[in-house]
Amino acid sequence: MNTPTAVEKSHEILRLENLCRVYRSGDIEVHALRDISLTIEAGEFIAIMGPSGSGKSTLLHTLGLLDRPDSGTYTLFGRDTTKMDDDTLATLRNHLAGFVFQQFHLLQRSSALDNVALPLVYAGRRQKKDRAEKRLAEVGLSHRSGHRPGELSGGEQQRVAIARALVNNPAVIFADEPTGNLDTKSEADIMAVLKDLNRRGKTIIMVTHEKEVAEHAGRIILMRDGKIVSDEKKAAPVPGDPPPAPDLPDRGAGRIAFTDHLRQAFASVFSHKMRSFLSILGILIGVAAVIAMLALGRGAKSSIEESLKSLGSNLLAIRPGTSIMRGVHTAGGDTAQFTDADVTAVAKLPSIRYSTGMVGGAGQIVFQNKNWSTRVEGVGYDYGVMRASLPVVGRWFTKDELRRRAKVLLVGTTVARELFGETSPIGKTVKFNRINFTVIGVLPPKGSNAWRDNDDVVLMPVTTAMYRVLGKTHLDFMYAEALNQELMATAEQEVGSLLRTRQRLSRGQDDTFTIRNLSDIQETLTATTRTMGILLGAIAAISLLVGGIGIMNIMLVSVTERTREIGLRMAIGARSRDILMQFLIESVVMTFWGGLLGTLMGVGTAMALSHFAGWTTLVGPDSILLATVFSVAVGIGFGLWPARKAAHLNPVEALRYE
Numbered sequence: 001m002n003t004p005t006a007v008e009k010s011h012e013i014l015r016l017e018n019l020c021r022v023y024r025s026g027d028i029e030v031h032a033l034r035d036i037s038l039t040i041e042a043g044e045f046i047a048i049m050g051p052s053g054s055g056k057s058t059l060l061h062t063l064g065l066l067d068r069p070d071s072g073t074y075t076l077f078g079r080d081t082t083k084m085d086d087d088t089l090a091t092l093r094n095h096l097a098g099f100v101f102q103q104f105h106l107l108q109r110s111s112a113l114d115n116v117a118l119p120l121v122y123a124g125r126r127q128k129k130d131r132a133e134k135r136l137a138e139v140g141l142s143h144r145s146g147h148r149p150g151e152l153s154g155g156e157q158q159r160v161a162i163a164r165a166l167v168n169n170p171a172v173i174f175a176d177e178p179t180g181n182l183d184t185k186s187e188a189d190i191m192a193v194l195k196d197l198n199r200r201g202k203t204i205i206m207v208t209h210e211k212e213v214a215e216h217a218g219r220i221i222l223m224r225d226g227k228i229v230s231d232e233k234k235a236a237p238v239p240g241d242p243p244p245a246p247d248l249p250d251r252g253a254g255r256i257a258f259t260d261h262l263r264q265a266f267a268s269v270f271s272h273k274m275r276s277f278l279s280i281l282g283i284l285i286g287v288a289a290v291i292a293m294l295a296l297g298r299g300a301k302s303s304i305e306e307s308l309k310s311l312g313s314n315l316l317a318i319r320p321g322t323s324i325m326r327g328v329h330t331a332g333g334d335t336a337q338f339t340d341a342d343v344t345a346v347a348k349l350p351s352i353r354y355s356t357g358m359v360g361g362a363g364q365i366v367f368q369n370k371n372w373s374t375r376v377e378g379v380g381y382d383y384g385v386m387r388a389s390l391p392v393v394g395r396w397f398t399k400d401e402l403r404r405r406a407k408v409l410l411v412g413t414t415v416a417r418e419l420f421g422e423t424s425p426i427g428k429t430v431k432f433n434r435i436n437f438t439v440i441g442v443l444p445p446k447g448s449n450a451w452r453d454n455d456d457v458v459l460m461p462v463t464t465a466m467y468r469v470l471g472k473t474h475l476d477f478m479y480a481e482a483l484n485q486e487l488m489a490t491a492e493q494e495v496g497s498l499l500r501t502r503q504r505l506s507r508g509q510d511d512t513f514t515i516r517n518l519s520d521i522q523e524t525l526t527a528t529t530r531t532m533g534i535l536l537g538a539i540a541a542i543s544l545l546v547g548g549i550g551i552m553n554i555m556l557v558s559v560t561e562r563t564r565e566i567g568l569r570m571a572i573g574a575r576s577r578d579i580l581m582q583f584l585i586e587s588v589v590m591t592f593w594g595g596l597l598g599t600l601m602g603v604g605t606a607m608a609l610s611h612f613a614g615w616t617t618l619v620g621p622d623s624i625l626l627a628t629v630f631s632v633a634v635g636i637g638f639g640l641w642p643a644r645k646a647a648h649l650n651p652v653e654a655l656r657y658e
Ligand code: ADP
Pocket: 023, 024, 025, 030, 031, 032, 050, 051, 052, 053, 054, 055, 056, 057, 058, 059
């Protein structure tokens, strides 16, 4: 077991005792390592040889802390590694071990320099560039530091890999068939580099099946069927001080900087520009649609509110007939018929300020050779004040004109424009339904909405409209204005009971009229807006779901595609949570871009709609915030599974993944 004396005895750095490793696939057991015991001293250059399948790689992976034995102990610098957790092993790999693989395992989309600097990222070190440059110079590749692996020869790539293995100044270099993929010339180069490193005190453990390569080593261990069959020392270890037992950083120390995570995520997302763009398209379109629709919805709401305001405040609308909303419309005979006397009686109620009757219809207005079809409204004297309709040009009709059914009228701005163009209509004589009228005023503009132009109207005294133009004996409508907002309920009640009395309704009888106040209308509006909001929310949810699935799909592909990269990162010291963070941040970066571009597109669409279609739109900062938060949440939500999948990969299997 792990005793301090074992370390002090010699320059021993690692010791295996009765180590076994069994692979189980189904019922079949493969004993890859059987009862291996071995000590290795500082400064040794060891070649592990043996036929294929004899357990060389398994031994190297176990020594390099990439794999765990099933039984036996492995003591490294006096510490028992078999009881360590995965994070500690990752940290040890990062600080103590440097790996060189047959397949080089360089990141193809990063420069040689960035490849060399990668272990420093996981060590949380600063001045990564300087250290990496120094190591690259040591293997004679300073002049190729900006090149990508694809632009380097096999020998050069392997030298980059050696520089990467050295960058954290590890105690041991583990090399798995380092010359297996190289021509003879490059093989000689690499062996020279390794020998030189050994001469300078580095411990090197190398797996090879080539005799000539093994010749360079000072100790050759021969394996067969998971056992060491010979262990031959040709040269003494390079003399030197025993390497100090390395300080292991505390847990959590050497944490990889967030900016490094971000940089890596951006590099990865932008190295597949087209693919990343296509996969964020779902999010992009979803966010854009939601923002544009929210803007439209709000625009509509605000313009409706605007026109409600122009109706006047504290207003009660009273119309004959029962409310359809309350139930079945009962047969005729129980519909109130309002007259001027009702209006006067309502106006006398204590809670009421004004009241007016109203009739409506349609007609033709003719001026000289122009004629125009429009709406006509007959209204009471107080209507002008109540509904903010006092004319901007000209005057309102007088009480006297109302009494004598005078043939005067006021025109809305649309009518004024159509009939009179630029000239003033005041005092002009027009024909309305073949009756001569004098125009006395132009109404203030009230705007228009999708279904109605509020300025395409003619107003006249209600008496004139009823008896001279429309031939009606009763009012279509009454409006009453309460003294103030607080009195609305009282006013409604007073008007109701007054009208019931005047209509001679007995106790059990239903109302023959309906009173609505503006807050009813507002409530309807709120309800409509809420329904619209739910609808929008549903669309948003669906589009974000679809977008999220797109992201998840591409992240899963990416994890599979980069399995060997993940293995390599783990070998050089990435902990599970580093890999998790890497993939999570990558998917968040993608969805964030999707959200950002979608927001821009949504705002652009909203602006285009107001500019070209003339619709009112309103983009609130909260909808942008919502879009951002949602897209980031989608990134985390849908990126988590692929990221966990990546983080839980076994380093050895990941490295071997084809
Ligand atoms: P070498 O490197 O000497 O070729 P390995 O260490 O790769 O040998 O393998 C030793 C034995 O373990 C072989 O018989 C191999 O088939 C088996 N083996 C290696 N990895 C696995 C695995 N993941 N699952 C099952 N068997 C494995």
